[in-house]
Amino acid sequence: MPDLSKPAVTVLGAGDMGSALVRALLAAGYPTTVWNRTPERAKPLVAEGATQATTVAEAVEASRLVIVCLLDYKSVTEVLDTARDALAGQVLVNLTNGTQGQARELAGRYDVDYLDGGIMAVPPMIASPAAFVFYSGSRSAYDTNKPVLEVFGESIYVGTDPGFAALHDIGLLSGMYGMFVGGLHALALVTSAGIPATKFAPLLKRYVSSMTGYVDRMAEQIDKQDYAIDVTSNIAMQSAGYVNLTLSAEEQGISPELLAPLGPLMAQRVADGHGHEDLGGVVELLKKGNKK
Numbered sequence: 266m267p268d269l270s271k272p273a274v275t276v277l278g279a280g281d282m283g284s285a286l287v288r289a290l291l292a293a294g295y296p297t298t299v300w301n302r303t304p305e306r307a308k309p310l311v312a313e314g315a316t317q318a319t320t321v322a323e324a325v326e327a328s329r330l331v332i333v334c335l336l337d338y339k340s341v342t343e344v345l346d347t348a349r350d351a352l353a354g355q356v357l358v359n360l361t362n363g364t365q366g367q368a369r370e371l372a373g374r375y376d377v378d379y380l381d382g383g384i385m386a387v388p389p390m391i392a393s394p395a396a397f398v399f400y401s402g403s404r405s406a407y408d409t410n411k412p413v414l415e416v417f418g419e420s421i422y423v424g425t426d427p428g429f430a431a432l433h434d435i436g437l438l439s440g441m442y443g444m445f446v447g448g449l450h451a452l453a454l455v456t457s458a459g460i461p462a463t464k465f466a467p468l469l470k471r472y473v474s475s476m477t478g479y480v481d482r483m484a485e486q487i488d489k490q491d492y493a494i495d496v497t498s499n500i501a502m503q504s505a506g507y508v509n510l511t512l513s514a515e516e517q518g519i520s521p522e523l524l525a526p527l528g529p530l531m532a533q534r535v536a537d538g539h540g541h542e543d544l545g546g547v548v549e550l551l552k553k554g555n556k557k
């Protein structure tokens with residue numbers, strides 16, 4: 266049963282993530298209205314206590330706090346454009362994955378108090394201690410609605426710029442995919458030689474976990490723009506060794522394409538006279554964008 270002393274909340278989107286958000290709100294006692302393009306997908310949530318709206322406008326009018334969690338920004342604007350009048354004066358929390366530019370554009374598109382969010386969890390993690398969510402945009406919207414937002418997991422407010430939650434989100438996803446890039450290559454390499462992936466996986470986890478400590482030194486070097494601080498593995502040595510990753514892949518007959526892009530960047534730093542410095546200096550080349 267919803268706790269009627271708690272503020273009503275609307276969730277637009279009953280996909281895997283939207284449904285997890287609705288379930289977390291219901292479990293915490295919030296009267297929750299849900300809308301989904303395909304109405305059947307929201308039916309299980311109604312059975313669990315949610316109220317289903319038949320139109321977007323009806324859903325938006327049901328609660329001051331409107332959370333939207335759809336596939337992408339195109340779907341978000343398609344949906345919200347149908348309820349512009351109903352949105353006026355509401356608090357809009359957008360938990361749809363997108364870029365910083367998309368978030369900034371959306372923040373000014375409607376007459377709302379806008380908060381953007383980046384969910385750092387998969388649906389089963391929602392409302393567990395492992396989940397956290399970045400928020401940025403309206404500070405007052407965040408402060409007022411923090412108790413509701415904390416239902417999903419720890420909330421981390423990263424600034425008034427509505428694009429900053431997306432930047433943090435994409436930053437962490439970049440780190441995650443970088444890890445998977447290395448992991449996929451490593452698993453292709455060893456399994457091509459008949460070593461079972463399950464035998465190798467514990468070693469992969471152990472080594473990659475031990476290397477995460479290196480991120481702190483890299484961060485210090487980047488902030489100080491001094492890549493000679495506490496160098497233990499200079500980039501000239503690393504660049505010479507990196508060549509062997511490609512050679513080893515070729516010997517095994519697997520594609521080096523996932524790992525290949527880093528090699529020329531390391532070699533460029535060495536050629537530019539930074540061979541005694543650390544790997545972190547590669548960010549200087551990345552920041553030049555296409556001007557390298």
Ligand SMILES: NC(=O)c1ccc[n+]([C@@H]2O[C@H](COP(=O)([O-])OP(=O)(O)OC[C@H]3O[C@@H](n4cnc5c(N)ncnc54)[C@H](OP(=O)(O)O)[C@@H]3O)[C@@H](O)[C@H]2O)c1
Nearest residue numbers: 278279280281282283302303335336340361362384386387
């Ligand atoms: N699942 C995860 O692990 C995870 C983790 C973090 C963040 N996210 C983010 O959460 C958001 C939702 O992900 P999800 O896992 O819920 O995806 P999903 O299960 O594929 O659900 C997609 C949702 O978007 C709706 N949708 C798609 N196109 C639409 C359109 N043109 N108009 C109206 N509605 C449309 C779908 O409605 P229908 O049911 O009608 O198709 C559904 O509600 C994404 O931005 C995703 O990146 C997901």
